[in-house]
Amino acid sequence: MKRATPTRDRQPWTIDDAPDQSGRTVVVTGSNTGIGYETASALAGRGAHVVLAVRDDERGRAAATRMRARHPRAAVSVQRLDLSSLASIRAAAEQIAADHPQVSVLVNNAGVAHSPRAFTEDGLERIFGTNHLGHFALTGLLLPSLLDTPGSRVVTVSALAHRQVEDIDFDDLRRVDDYDPWTVYGESKLANLLFTRELTGRLSGTNTIAVAAHPGLARSDLSRNASRRERALFRVLAPILQTTAMGALPTCRAATDPTLGGGEFLGPRRRGIRGAPVVEEPGVAARDDRTARRLWSISEALTDVVYPV
Template sequence: MTNWTTTDIPDQTGRTAVVTGANTGLGYETAAALAAKGARVVLAVRNLDKGKEAVRHIQQTAPEATVELQELDLSSLASVRAAADQLASDHPTIDLLINNAGVMYTPRQQTAEGFELQFGTNHLGHFALTGLLLDRVTAAPAGRIVTVSSVGHRIRAGIHFDDLQLERNYNRVVAYGQSKLANLLFTYELQRRLSGARSSTAALAAHPGGSNTELGRHLPLLNPVFRAVSQSAAMGALPTLRAATDPSAQGGQYYGPSGPFELRGYPKVVSSSRQSHDEALQRRLWTVSEELTGVAYPLS
């Protein structure tokens, strides 16, 4: 299939989707497209005022859509646990969990637990949320977990186990690369564990290429160049949407734009770095992530 678009999304009536960071950008476009196809969509957001505005816009374009709001701050494990408890109470099954929210190239900051902000938000927050909601996703007939990574997983990226919080030598590009590599390592290890448990749930990853969103606001000097080669948030959301809804998509696949350098274009299955497929690295990160978050997955 070429030039896959939102028109190719199958009917989502009767399905429940949770999208993190859905008040703007890629998350908003993902949530809006799923709602337009009949899904019950939960916008899991940090800023409730912006979330309410996003709900209003989606309901204007899709009046029959069922759209809900859930407060979630991925930089706080207490918030993650509270959100997971509420979501689990409200939804006996979750068909789609879209781990989309993230921060990029921030100055050095810490999460509520003292983790480096990009690693703590982009990886650990989603690792904890997914683990706490896993029983709801596996209870769905064919649940999918889609985690949004980035081409940044190839740029100065590594998992710095001797200094995971980059306390000795912080670099915002290195920190972002570590977090986005972690997203892929997590996805591949999760898929292997799901397969081992003979679960029908699939874990996939996606990346938006170069998408013009608020995510790059911490690098203003690059904005004019970036905007010249980037694509819209609606186009950038297509790889996530295809990973989440294409009936032919399979666990462990990674979707991204089809154009040069994967910066723009329609979604297709793409490859990730050799490092992201290192099974020993995946297992080690998994163990450390369980220790740091206190969230143990019910998967061997």
């Protein structure tokens, strides 16, 4: 990932600063609710055709209806996608590519957190399997459509939690010996950044770039699986949480800002917690090229998805 000094924009970036997105197709995972919904809605409002890639068709259609009510001219479609199933990912990628030969932006937003120990359909630990491996597979399968689209980009949503871990436990990715949902979530968010770092290098010389973002401390629905104690903590933090719409702005900027060259990491300007999006520096562990390459190799083996770059 590109080494960057945090930016100090003269004027805070808002969605009105995003260029017109007419004629561009944007795929957003986990977009029926929370930050994914606000991201998709904002980009639809700027003229993009937004594909809501969601696990529940009915909730996806309800989200599309809400978006059209907010933006009457919005072009929105729904694609079923279960990131905990490699079969579902392959089917969704095939359908998206058939429906949209050119994909301008893929936003890897969907996430699982605070989950008790569980496994994906393919026997992978659920949080890491969904947050990183599912998006790794989806991106690889959609990459031909992205590479055929001038000015395309892959945006992957990480989190402040990537700073709470120092490495990824590659020797126990299924968490047979130990399981702590906070640690596993942090590792999955670190993986999102290492993935972006390695992908940035591989995309050098192409029409496509990779960018990462995080929402800071924002209201979302990630706490739906939290324990009673964790929900109590979220209630204490509530006064400092920014709105879901504000939390979506770093992703929206990552998806649209023409000044980005690839490899940047965007987050809220006030200590990475609140405010308008700026470019910031990720944690030290997210800048390790050796770990990024190791993660890539293991991800290809676990998903059976090999990138064309």
